[in-house]
Amino acid sequence: MFFSQIFSxxxxxxxxxxxxxxxxxxxxxxxxxxxxVINPQTALALxxxxxxxxxxxESIAQLPCRVxxxxxxxxxxxxxxxxxxxxxxxxxxxxxxxxxxxxxxxxSAGLRGNGFxxxxxxxxxxxxxxxxxxxxxxxxxxxxxxxxxxxxxxxAPDGIEGVFPLRxxxxxxxxxxxxxxxxxPIALHREALGIVAASERHTARVFGNGTRLSGVLTRPREAAxxxxxxAIDKLLSDWKGKYGGAGKAxxxxxxxxxxxxxxxxxxxxxxxxIEARSYGVRDIARIYGIPPHKLGDLxxxxxxxxxxxxxxxxxFTLMPWLKRHEESMERDLLTEEDRAAGVYIxxxxxxxxxxxxxxxxxxxxxxxxxxxxxxxxxxxxxxLPPIAGGDVYLTPLNMADGKTGLAVGPVNRAQPSxxxxxxxxxxxx
Numbered sequence: 001m002f003f004s005q006i007f008s009x010x011x012x013x014x015x016x017x018x019x020x021x022x023x024x025x026x027x028x029x030x031x032x033x034x035x036x037v038i039n040p041q042t043a044l045a046l047x048x049x050x051x052x053x054x055x056x057x058e059s060i061a062q063l064p065c066r067v068x069x070x071x072x073x074x075x076x077x078x079x080x081x082x083x084x085x086x087x088x089x090x091x092x093x094x095x096x097x098x099x100x101x102x103x104x105x106x107x108s109a110g111l112r113g114n115g116f117x118x119x120x121x122x123x124x125x126x127x128x129x130x131x132x133x134x135x136x137x138x139x140x141x142x143x144x145x146x147x148x149x150x151x152x153x154x155x156a157p158d159g160i161e162g163v164f165p166l167r168x169x170x171x172x173x174x175x176x177x178x179x180x181x182x183x184x185p186i187a188l189h190r191e192a193l194g195i196v197a198a199s200e201r202h203t204a205r206v207f208g209n210g211t212r213l214s215g216v217l218t219r220p221r222e223a224a225x226x227x228x229x230x231a232i233d234k235l236l237s238d239w240k241g242k243y244g245g246a247g248k249a250x251x252x253x254x255x256x257x258x259x260x261x262x263x264x265x266x267x268x269x270x271x272x273x274i275e276a277r278s279y280g281v282r283d284i285a286r287i288y289g290i291p292p293h294k295l296g297d298l299x300x301x302x303x304x305x306x307x308x309x310x311x312x313x314x315x316f317t318l319m320p321w322l323k324r325h326e327e328s329m330e331r332d333l334l335t336e337e338d339r340a341a342g343v344y345i346x347x348x349x350x351x352x353x354x355x356x357x358x359x360x361x362x363x364x365x366x367x368x369x370x371x372x373x374x375x376x377x378x379x380x381x382x383x384l385p386p387i388a389g390g391d392v393y394l395t396p397l398n399m400a401d402g403k404t405g406l407a408v409g410p411v412n413r414a415q416p417s418x419x420x421x422x423x424x425x426x427x428x429x
Contacts, residue, residue, distance in 0.1 A: 032194020036201060040111040043186045043193050046200065048284040048295050053110035055294060059318055060325065061103035063347040065089060070342035079343060083126035084333040088345065093120075093129040104132045105172050106321065110288070113182030114138070115172040116151070118160060119332065127333050130170060131160065140171075140181040149180045170332040172325055189287050196280035203277065215263040223258055289317045314352045322347045350381065371395050 032038050043049045065088050067079045079085065092101040105115035112135040120129040139152040141163070151169045155161035173182030186193065217239065219226075226232055243253055253261065278297060285292045291309040292299070329345045364381075367373035376390035 030190065032190050032197070034191070034194035034198040036194050036197035038186065038190045038193045038197065040184070040186050042197065044111065046193065046196055046280075046284070048196070048281045049186075049193070051295050052284055052288040052290055053107055055290065056110050056288065056318070056321060057103045057106040059352075060106045060321060060347070061099045063322075063349060063352075065098070065102065065329075065345065065347050067343065067345055070344070082338075082343065083122070083128070084329070084345065087127050087130055087333060088329060092117075093131055096132070101130060101132055102325070105325070108132075108135045109172050109174055109182065109321075109324075111184065111186055112136070113174040113176060113184040113187075114140075117170040118153070118164065119168050119170055121168070125335075131158070133160070142180060166332075170328065172328045174324070185287055192283055192287070196283065199277060199280055215261055217255075218260045218262060220258040311353065314349060318349070318352070322349065369394065369396070 030037065030039075036042065044053070067082045067085045067088070068076045069079050070076045088102075089098055092098060096104075101117065105117065108115040114135045116133040116135060116138045117130040118133055119127050120131065122128040133153060134156070137154045137156055139154075141150045141152055142148070143150055149166055149171075151164045151166075151171070153161050153164065174185065176183040217235075226235070239253075255261065278299065281295050281297045282292050285295050285297070291313050293306060293309060294313060326345050326347065330339065333345070334343055360382075364373065364378045368375070368378065371394045374391050374393050376386040379386055379390065
C-alpha cells in the first residue's frame with residue numbers, strides 16, 4: 001500500500017541515472033581492449049587490486065567508531081546508550097562483528113562504488129540491526145514524486161527482497177555520474193586494469209612455455225661430439241650434483257677437454273616483463289590514491305619518506321573515505337532530533353596520525369614546558385588514564401604574568417633544569 005501510493009500518479013519508478021543504468025549494475029564490467037574480461041572478481045585476482053581494496057577496508061574497520069555529543073564548542077562526550085552505538089560498535093546483527101560490517105561496506109564501495117546495508121528498525125523507529133547486502137543485488141531507483149532514492153533488492157538465500165525507501169537502507173557511495181549511486185572504480189578504469197591483467201597473463205605464458213637456463217656448458221668446435229645420450233646425461237648430472245644448489249656456492253669447478261661454463265643473465269624480455277608488472281602496481285596505486293610502498297612497490301621509497309607517505313595515506317586517502325562513512329551513518333542511523341542536539345558519529349584516527357615514539361615524546365616535552373599541554377592532555381593522547389594533579393599548565397618563567405605562581409625556569413638548551421626533567425618524567429608515570 002505504501003509503495004503504491006508513492007509511485008502512483010504522474011510518474012513511475014525510474015532508474016537512477018540515464019541510459020537504463022540501474023545503480024550498481026554498471027560493475028558487471030566487460031572485455032577490455034587489451035583482451036581480458038575485467039569485473040570485480042577478475043580485478044580482485046590482481047594482487048595489487050586485492051591489496052589496495054583490502055588495505056582500505058581493513059584500515060577503516062580497525063578504527064574505533066563511536067557516537068558522540070557536542071556539549072560545548074570545545075568539548076564532547078561519548079554517548080554509549082544511543083541505539084546507533086550498539087549497531088556500529090557492539091553487534092550490528094546476530095552473527096557479524098562491527099569490524100566485519102565496516103570491512104564489507106568499504107570492500108563493496110572500493111570494488112563496486114556502493115556499499116549497502118538493510119536496516120531493521122525497532123518499535124520506536126531506531127535502528128536495531130544492520131544487514132549488509134551484496135551491491136550486485138541492489139538497484140538504485142528514483143521516485144518522480146519526491147526525487148528520493150529507493151532500493152530494489154533482488155532475492156538471495158537470505159530471503160531479503162523488495163523495494164525499500166531510504167529510511168530502511170544504509171548506503172555508502174563513491175563518486176558517480178549521478179547523485180544517487182556510486183561509480184565502480186573497476187568499471188571506470190577497466191582499460192587500465194585490462195593492461196595489467198594482460199601483462200600478468202603474458203608473463204605467466206612466457207614462464208610456462210619458455211626455457212629458463214642458469215647457464216650452458218660448451219666444448220671447442222674441434223672437439224669430437226659426445227653422441228651417446230647416456231654420457232651427456234651423466235655429465236650434466238655430475239655437474240649438478242657437485243656444483244648445483246645454494247650449499248655448493250663458492251665451490252671450484254675443474255673442467256676438462258676445453259669445456260667452459262657460461263652463465264646466462266636476465267634477458268631484455270625478462271626485464272621488460274618485470275618493469276611492466278611494476279608499472280601495473282603503480283597504476284593501481286594511482287587509481288586508489290595509495291602510496292606504492294603500501295602495495296609492495298619500494299622502488300621510490302626511502303627510510304626518510306616512508307613515515308611521511310604513511311601520514312599522507314591517512315590524510316589524503318583514508319580521511320575522504322572515513323568522511324563518506326561518517327556522514328552516511330549520521331544520515332541513516334541518527335534522527336533529525338539527534339543531529340540537532342549535536343549527536344554525531346566519528347572514527348578515531350589519532351593512533352594512525354602519531355609519529356614514532358621518540359618524535360612524539362620530544363613534542364610532548366616541548367608542549368609541556370611551554371604550557372599548552374598538561375600531563376593529562378599528554379596521557380589522553382597516549383590512551384593512558386589521567387592522574388591526580390595532571391591538569392596543571394606550566395608557564396615559562398620569562399613569560400609569567402606574576403599571578404599564576406606556576407612557572408618553570410628559563411629554557412637552557414644545553415642543560416635542562418631539574419624542574420623540567422621532573423616535568424618530563426611525570427609524562428611517563
